[in-house]
Amino acid sequence: MKEFALIFRLKDIADFKPSPEQMQERMNWLASIAAQNKLVDKGNTLLPIPGSAKTVKPNNVVTDGPYTEIKEFISGYIVVSAENIDEAVEMAKANPIFDQVGGNIEVREVLRRE
Amino acid sequence: MKVQHQSHDELLPHLFRQEYAKMTAVLCRHFGLKHIEIAEDIASDTFLKASENWAINGIPENPTAWLYAVAKNKTKDYFKHVAVFETQVKEAIKPTEIEAENDFELSSQNISDSQLAMIFAVCNPTNSTEAQICLALQILCGFSVEEIANAFLSKTETIKKRLLRARANLRNDDFQIKSLSETAIKSRLDTVLKTLYLLFNEGYFSKTYRRQIRKDFCSEAIRLTLILTENPLTDTPQTNALLALMCFQGSRLEARTNEKGEAVLFDEQDRRLWDTTLIAKGNYFLVNACNNNEISKYHLEAGIAYWHTAPADQNKWQHILQLYNRLILVEYSPITALNRTFAFAKVYGHDKAITEAEKLQLTGNTYYHELLGYLYADTDLDKAIAHYEQAIRHTKSKTEKLTLIKEIARLKETRT
Numbered sequence: 001m002k003e004f005a006l007i008f009r010l011k012d013i014a015d016f017k018p019s020p021e022q023m024q025e026r027m028n029w030l031a032s033i034a035a036q037n038k039l040v041d042k043g044n045t046l047l048p049i050p051g052s053a054k055t056v057k058p059n060n061v062v063t064d065g066p067y068t069e070i071k072e073f074i075s076g077y078i079v080v081s082a083e084n085i086d087e088a089v090e091m092a093k094a095n096p097i098f099d100q101v102g103g104n105i106e107v108r109e110v111l112r113r114e
Numbered sequence: 115m116k117v118q119h120q121s122h123d124e125l126l127p128h129l130f131r132q133e134y135a136k137m138t139a140v141l142c143r144h145f146g147l148k149h150i151e152i153a154e155d156i157a158s159d160t161f162l163k164a165s166e167n168w169a170i171n172g173i174p175e176n177p178t179a180w181l182y183a184v185a186k187n188k189t190k191d192y193f194k195h196v197a198v199f200e201t202q203v204k205e206a207i208k209p210t211e212i213e214a215e216n217d218f219e220l221s222s223q224n225i226s227d228s229q230l231a232m233i234f235a236v237c238n239p240t241n242s243t244e245a246q247i248c249l250a251l252q253i254l255c256g257f258s259v260e261e262i263a264n265a266f267l268s269k270t271e272t273i274k275k276r277l278l279r280a281r282a283n284l285r286n287d288d289f290q291i292k293s294l295s296e297t298a299i300k301s302r303l304d305t306v307l308k309t310l311y312l313l314f315n316e317g318y319f320s321k322t323y324r325r326q327i328r329k330d331f332c333s334e335a336i337r338l339t340l341i342l343t344e345n346p347l348t349d350t351p352q353t354n355a356l357l358a359l360m361c362f363q364g365s366r367l368e369a370r371t372n373e374k375g376e377a378v379l380f381d382e383q384d385r386r387l388w389d390t391t392l393i394a395k396g397n398y399f400l401v402n403a404c405n406n407n408e409i410s411k412y413h414l415e416a417g418i419a420y421w422h423t424a425p426a427d428q429n430k431w432q433h434i435l436q437l438y439n440r441l442i443l444v445e446y447s448p449i450t451a452l453n454r455t456f457a458f459a460k461v462y463g464h465d466k467a468i469t470e471a472e473k474l475q476l477t478g479n480t481y482y483h484e485l486l487g488y489l490y491a492d493t494d495l496d497k498a499i500a501h502y503e504q505a506i507r508h509t510k511s512k513t514e515k516l517t518l519i520k521e522i523a524r525l526k527e528t529r530t
Contacts, residue, residue: 027440031438032473035470035474
């Protein structure tokens with residue numbers, strides 16, 4: 001078994017607050033992975049709102065949030081275990097939210113630091 | 115000394131389960147946990163005497179009082195004996211100890227305090243969880259080694275060894291029942307709750323025992339958890355949530371098996387058999403459990419059990435599913451995964467649930483095949499029957515086998 005991080009990106013900050021129905025669907029999806037005992041880390045939500053997001057750049061330049069320069073922003077992540085990256089990709093595909101609101105899920109194999 | 119379980123009398127085994135643990139707990143307070151065997155010997159002797167005496171003279175008017183009077187006398191005899199021994203052979207015994215001995219009381223307050231102390235003594239983290247439960251079954255519930263072996267589906271010898279080791283560990287730890295510090299109570303509470311939770315489940319879900327024994331088991335777990343809510347140190351949201359869970363589950367105890375001991379499916383249960391008093395108590399403790407933001411797995415399970423006892427509501431299964439979703443995120447277990455899928459089927463239909471279920475790949479699990487058999491029953495009879503046959507192959511319970519065989523016969527009939 002390998003571990004993969006699923007990194008969620010959203011396009012529009014307005015989609016960050018899901019509707020109750022979207023919330024339910026997202027929970028169903030997450031719990032479905034957990035029910036297969038393949039959820040390694042249920043991860044966290046990364047707040048994109050002003051005051052909660054800043055980017056530090058060279059020469060002590062600090063900008064507000066990630067959203068001034070890139071269109072998509074990271075909204076959260078989870079870590080799953082899977083036989084291979086294809087299985088992890090299938091899990092990501094089953095996520096119901098990104099189909100509806102756009103954005104993407106990046107799948108990355110985790111190499112644990114010793 | 116062994117107590118005769120196979121008494122013709124129905125009362126004695128029942129009393130034994132109810133009173134043996136209390137008696138041992140109170141006695142242990144006097145002897146200290148180091149000498150738990152003495153306490154157990156006196157309690158066992160008392161019941162032995164009861165079985166002999168009652169067979170000849172009939173059951174006394176107040177059997178419990180009779181038992182305690184005998185236990186009290188036996189304890190006095192023991193101390194007299196020890197006192198003579200100690201003064202003649204050794205130095206005089208310490209005066210403080212004699213004082214404590216003379217205090218020997220069996221008031222209800224003393225019993226509940228002693229039992230509280232006893233629960234914490236048994237739930238000692240120096241022992242593995244399994245060993246703790248074995249000890250709890252034996253010391254708190256008066257189970258014989260054979261019965262514990264049945265519950266764990268292990269050999270008697272294995273359990274015997276496990277109990278011996280666990281008891282030795284308790285002695286080495288030099289645990290003092292009387293001087294239970296606040297920190298010790300708090301740090302052990304999680305284990306205590308877990309043990310009581312497992313104790314209850316053993317009674318609620320186990321197919322090994324007769325119905326009466328399982329009922330005693332559940333009510334004992336409820337009683338012990340109730341004691342925890344009566345002490346400010348242990349009256350936490352988690353404790354209340356666990357008690358609420360037990361009350362909700364316990365309310366359906368009568369309805370979930372028939373006279374033959376076969377399981378009755380939730381949908382087919384006679385709701386008139388549900389205990390509404392217990393449901394009301396469950397509600398009360400669940401409200402108590404929610405007085406801060408702490409959400410434990412007991413809260414989630416109590417929530418699920420609450421919705422099960424609640425009257426039909428169009429969103430009922432959606433609520434249950436969402437609680438299962440959160441529960442599986444807190445702690446994975448195959449049974450939670452399967453129950454969640456059942457709730458999923460109730461909300462999204464059997465077809466979608468089959469996809470969810472098959473992802474679980476719990477092919478060695480009876481309930482996995484039962485669930486798939488149930489989900490396929492409307493659309494694919496062959497697959498449904500195949501899964502039920504798999505379930506029969508994996509179950510160890512005779513009554514469950516019979517239920518499954520009946521279900522297959524029923525399905526085959528609908529085909530023709």
